[in-house]
Every structure is written in structure tokens, then in C-alpha cells.
Amino acid sequence: MVSFKSRRNLMRGRVMDWVTCPFLLPVMFSCMGIFGLLKLLQWIRMKAYVRNSVVVITGATSGLGKEAGSGLYHLCPPGSPRTLKSKDTELRSLLLRFTCCLVFDQGQTYKPSTVAFDLTDPPSIAAAASKILQSFGYVDILINNAGISYRGTIVDTKMDVDRKVMETNYFGPIALTKALLPSMIKRKKGHIVAISSIQGKYSIPFRSAYAASKHATQAFFDCLRAETEHDKIEVTVISPGYIHTNLSLNAITADGSKYGVMDKTTTQGQCPTMVARNVLVAVGKKRKDVILADLLPSWAIYLRTLVPELFFRIMASRAKKEQKTKTS
Ligand SMILES: NC(=O)C1=CN([C@@H]2O[C@H](COP(=O)(O)OP(=O)(O)OC[C@H]3O[C@@H](n4cnc5c(N)ncnc54)[C@H](OP(=O)(O)O)[C@@H]3O)[C@@H](O)[C@H]2O)C=CC1
């Protein structure tokens, strides 16, 4: 017993020696400094990339889109009018609608502006695209962010609901992309971003329409990247895990009614400001495919690819458990 205690004290002493050793703290601080510097460099790189650009973000009224819009807005360099109160008020009121266009002009000032449209209404998408092109002449970066989620069993879900989710998350964004693409190809310059989801990589139960729309998004934008690379068009697909936004509150159910529940998974999700920041950094780095999720959902992608049978088993037992809690 005594020898165990003394051995423990010896160990404790060794650990303390190591912690207080003269090299550890400087090494730790240097690592933190390097990390901070890398982050700063990434941010500067992104700022340089978006400067003098016309950026269109869909779904800028809420959640991730709103944070991305605000993030870009605050990139404005010192001395520009971003500190003016009226500008902030203007931005806030402009963000009350669907799409936000941010213009960074040569004088390093910008005029955020919005165009309202409904992704489930093709004529309104075409009208919005021509309004954007008429107003700004071109678009440098299009961030297809707007989207809707869904909860329901396949057997109960009306086809109209499947269609609505596909229209909002897939057909709408690709229609806007197709409307703006020719002008990008003509200029040999453009960057198209799709905010997909980890559910674009694998499907979880009771999300059939949502997961299908995100798989379709991934597939479409992967094709687009290959087809337009020689036209100097950049394509970035971003797949986030849960984010703390209103997505679950705004989700629709099997009969098309609003789900209206803030799910625990969503409440515990990533901070939208941080995700927006990571989205902008990924855009600045011209990344092609980005996962922005915690370890478990990220690893599940490998599980789905490498051991599909096990993945399907886990998903089936999740479905069974969820179904049981619903009926009990
Ligand atoms: N939150 C999460 O856990 C995750 C979200 N994502 C994706 O992130 C993106 C943003 O979602 P998030 O911010 O979380 O959710 P929010 O519900 O907070 O925001 C969704 C945005 O999309 C807009 N929108 C919805 N329907 C339409 C439509 N028919 N036409 C035009 N705009 C529309 C909304 O406008 P309005 O409010 O005016 O209806 C709103 O601005 C989505 O594509 C989502 O799939 C991906 C992974 C995880």
C-alpha cells in the first residue's frame, strides 16, 4: 500500500516536472500562436478574394445565410462606411427577404441589396437572376444556401411534400445557378457554392426527401465542377452537420404542415457564426468539397463507404428506436 502511494507520488511529481519544464509553456504558446496566425492568414486570404466581388447569398434572412451575409458585410476594411449606423439598419432591413447581394466595389465600400424570390417558383428565380445581372452586371460568387428540412415516414409522406423539398433544395438552386452560369462562363470567372449537408453523403431515417435533395445537390455540383473547370469556374460543396438555426422549426412534415419543433440535435448544433466563418474561409481557399461536422457524423461517411452493412444496421436500429418512442 505504502509503495503504491509513493509510486503514485513519484508519478505525480514526474508529471508536474514535465508540466513546469521550461520548454513546455513556450512550445504551447508557439503552437497557439502559429495556429492563430494560420487562422488570420486564412481570413486575410478570404478578404482579398471577396474584395471587389459581387456576392449573392440565398436564404440570407435567417440562420447560416444571415451569418454569412453579416460576416461578409463586416469584412469591410477600416475607414469604409460600415461603422455608419444607417448602413447597419439598412442591412438588417434588407436581410428580411430571401436573397442578399453584397457588392464590394473598387472604393472599398459596398451596397448590400436584396432580391426577393421563391425557390419553388421558377419564374421568380428567372426574374431575380435577371434583376441581379441588370443591377450589378455580373456575379462573382453565388452561395446557394437557402433550404428547408423535413420530418416524416416515407409511407405517410405526400408526393407534394417530396416535390416541395426537392424544389426548394435542389431544383430552385440549380435553376438560379443555370441562370447565372452563362454570364460567369462568358467572363471566365465565377465561384458557385452549394450548402449541402452531411445528409448529402448518407441518409438518416425519417429525412428521405431532405437527404435525397442533398444527395442530388452533391451530385449536380460535382458534375458542374468537372464540366466548367476549363471555364475557370470554381465549385465548392459544403456539407455541414447540425447547426443551431431555425432549420428544424421551419421543417415540414409528411402532410406538408410545419414541424415547428426545435430539435435537441439542432439546439446542440454548431454555432452558425462559426460555421459561416468556416464557409467563407473554404470559399477563400477555393476548396472543392468540405465537411463541417463533428467527429461522429464525419466518421459515419467512412462507415457508409467502407462497411455499408454495419451502417445500414445502425440506421435501421435508429429508425426502430425512433418509431417506438413516437408510438409509446
Ligand atoms: N441547421 C442545420 O442543422 C443544417 C443546415 N444545413 C443547410 O444550411 C442551409 C441553411 O439552413 P439554416 O440556416 O440552417 O436554416 P434556416 O431555416 O434558419 O434558414 C433557411 C433559409 O432559407 C430560406 N428559404 C426557405 N425556403 C425558401 C424558398 N422557397 N425560397 C427562398 N428561400 C427560402 C429561408 O427564408 P425564409 O425564412 O424567409 O423562409 C431562410 O432564409 C440549408 O440549405 C440547410 O439544408 C445543412 C446542414 C445542417
Ligand SMILES: CCCCCCCCCCCCCCCC(=O)OCC(=O)COP(=O)(O)O
Ligand atoms: C467509424 C465509426 C463511426 C460510427 C458512426 C455511427 C453512426 C452514427 C450516425 C450519426 C448520424 C448523424 C447524423 C448527422 C446528420 C446531420 O448532421 O445532418 C445535418 C442536417 O442537415 C440537419 O438537418 P435536420 O433536418 O436533420 O435537422
